[in-house]
Amino acid sequence: MNADFPRILTLLRKERGISQKQAAAELQISQALLSHYEKGIRECGLDFVVRTADFYGVSCDYLLGRSPERTGAQLSFDDIPEPDSTGKENTLKGSILPTLNKKLVFNALNIIFDLLQNINSKELTTEVSSFMSLSVYRMFRILYGINPKNEQTLFTVSPVVASAKALATMAVCEANSNVIANELIAQQPELKEKLYMSTQTLQQDYPLFTTSLLNLIKNSETTINK
Template sequence: MFPYRLKELREEKGLTQEELALMLGLKRQSISNYENGGRQPDYNTLIKIADFFGVTVDYLVGHSDFRTREEEFKGRNFYEKYKLDEVIDDLMDSESKAILGNILINNVEPLIKNISGVLYQHLFGDNKKEILVLLKNLLESLNSYFNFLLKYSQRSAYFIALKSDYEPIDVFRWLLENHKYIKVVSDSRGNLYAIEKEIDDEIVRKIISEVYDVYFGLTDLLKQHGEILSSLRYIEEFYTKNLKENFSRILKLLEMPQDLIELIENDNNIENKVKEGDSNGSKDT
């Protein structure tokens, strides 16, 4: 792993071999030899390289998939804190755990922190009950969505069905293999399928049901998606309506000319901006 990780770290920083060698006080040929596996650095040089890139020696040589001790500690703590072992396969390899751990630390945990902050802020508002209910509904919709997606993704043919170059017949064939009804055998003409067990009508119906379950279970997923959008729309309407009404009241208190107040009250800028935001979001999506 060392040659691969050294090259990966160097390219992440946008450095040439010569530039890295200069910064480390080494020869360019040494960096080249390290990256092609021709030579291994001594321990002191390993420490120097690890310190330069801000990673551990264990990560550099492939003994760990966490770049820093802090990442490793946080990742392991996250697993224990949220009891992830209850929903994650024990056979997950260390690299996959590191990738997941980094996502949890850098994306999920900040999201939890921000959600908590928003909820805390709204505890002191005049309309706290209404907005907190709306935010609670959004969080429930999101939780329901991911709960459904977790169960949906555990179906045996799920990832096969996601492949762009697969047809339902490929999923059907894969399920027959997965249930050990057929196996692939190779001969001079290519791959052929040999029947391992007798396939009767009941088995065919069972396999078809699994294929149907994967492809048409998607409609239930879209229903969950619709509930999230509805929750977001209610929050959007709450802010749009109240902000616009309060802005009009402020203008009246300031004794603005009536024609200007009417112009602002009839202005659709807020709605248009919201719609533009939706449109841009759709394009990005």
């Protein structure tokens, strides 16, 4: 069994709001054995995995950590909604500040990822994407941690070290991005001309997004200078 199984098994039980004793009875095993499964002390058989998946209404792939989707679906390009898709999750009520900053960030990201597409480097795209993802991860964990009742088993990295480790990994991603960019310039000198940018060229190439990027730069440097 893998390391994800005990964590997800515990998470599902706590989300259901039942004790180990109740869950063990439903799953037809002893509480002691379930405790061992949840702690990763013992490995279970395939029949228990299937029985557990049926009990919690998830797929075996999700239970084993093979898919982040409870149905076991694998994420494809077409499954990812556009950032401006309409829907409940996209409706921000109350203060205008979150909506404003969301637009600034999303519009600036449109420019960054379009530039990455033009550069066409898988390695650079991976490093930049990892840096952005880790930034979102760190902020989400802060918001998630506001309520101490939220189950920490959602995460595999301890909250004691998660922020520091994520920040360190972001520094590595940034360093790798610099190295890859310099290597690309050495191998493809024409990239310098291709990626020449000024306020004017940005506004020509990205008329819808440049104002957001410029405001984001200004806001960021104001924050840095504080």
